[in-house]
Amino acid sequence: MPLGTDKLKEQFQKSKKVRRAWSTYKWFDRIRGWQDWYNWLSTFLQTKAGAAAALGSTAVLTTAAVVVHNVVVDPYAEPYVPTEIAPLSAAEPMRQTKGTLIFEIEGRDKAGRRGTFDVVVAKKQFLWVRGSAEDLERDGRVISGAEIAGDVLDQEVRDGLASAREIVAVGTASQEGNPVEEKKRAARRATRTAELVSGAIDASIPISSLNLGQYRERCFSCDADGTNWQRPFMVIAVKELEEGTVVAEALADAMTGKERLPSPASYSAFELTKIR
Structure with a gap:
């Protein structure tokens, strides 16, 4: 129906x-x-x-x-936090002294063994003089070794370095110039840093140099002054290592992905050499 x-x-x-x-x-x-x-x-x-x-x-x-997207970040600037996705790791200084920022980082070698490090970075007014592997400047004025010892490697920094298992003196070069020559300059800066630090620590503490080479993430909008942050004065204290840890591997891992610290991927080398 x-x-x-x-x-x-x-x-x-x-x-x-x-x-x-x-x-x-x-x-x-x-x-x-x-x-x-x-x-x-x-x-x-x-x-x-x-x-x-x-x-x-x-x-x-x-x-x-x-x-x-890939972004080049000034390590001295405020941490870059994209609104879409948070960064891998925003390193923050655990303390400050008169002339430095000190960061505590940790990493693992390829076998998974852990190392911890204190990274001492001179504040941005203390920088390598452009083109020099001998002199540092403060606010554009070349400073003496005594001023470096007093204002950068002050007593608080020395106390922190005194307990290190090993000291790593870092050398970097900014993006200007020939890559081969700038890598050599970065190596000489690492050696000069080691010389300056050696007088501030006990002679029994081993020292190595770390040549990071030239900054290679080109900043085309930067003038000469705008690249100063690419060549910081920096010293690393090796604090703790698990048995058998490969220091170079653990340190490279620890420095990777930290916005306010030089990233190994942004420089042309990562050469760790024993000095004493």
Whole structure:
């Protein structure tokens, strides 16, 4: 028997409601799936493998509001925090002295053995004179070894270095100049740093030099003054090492991904050499 008009209307309305409910469910299911994907992507990019994948790519990944890109950061500037994805690690100084910022970092060698380090970085008014491997400047004025000892390697810094298992004197060069010559200059700066530090610590503490070479992430908008931060005066105290730790590997790992510290990936070398 044919259905009446009212009955047909009632069934049609029910059918529309069912279709609308199913469509709404599918829409929410898609949104939930996108959120799950976004959460996974965010977590992945905060791992070392994810960071390598993102930084190793020349493409720009864009999905809705998510943008992954490689940024050159001034290590002396305020930490860069993108709104889309948090950085891998924002190193903060654990303490300050009159002339330095001191960072505590840790890393592992390729076998997973742990090392901890105190990184002593001279404040930005203390820098290597451009083109020199002998002289430091303070606010543009060349300073003497005595001033370095008093204002950078002050008693508080010396007390911290005194308990180190080993001292690593770091040399860097900014982006200007010939890469081969600048790498040599960075090596001489590391040696000069070791000379300056040796008078501030006990003769029994081993010293190595770390040549990071020339800064290679070109900053085309920087003038000569704008690259000063690429050649900091820096000393590293090796504090703790698990048995058998390869210092170079653990230190490279510890320095990687720290916004306010020189990253090994941004320089042309990572050469650790025993001095004494």
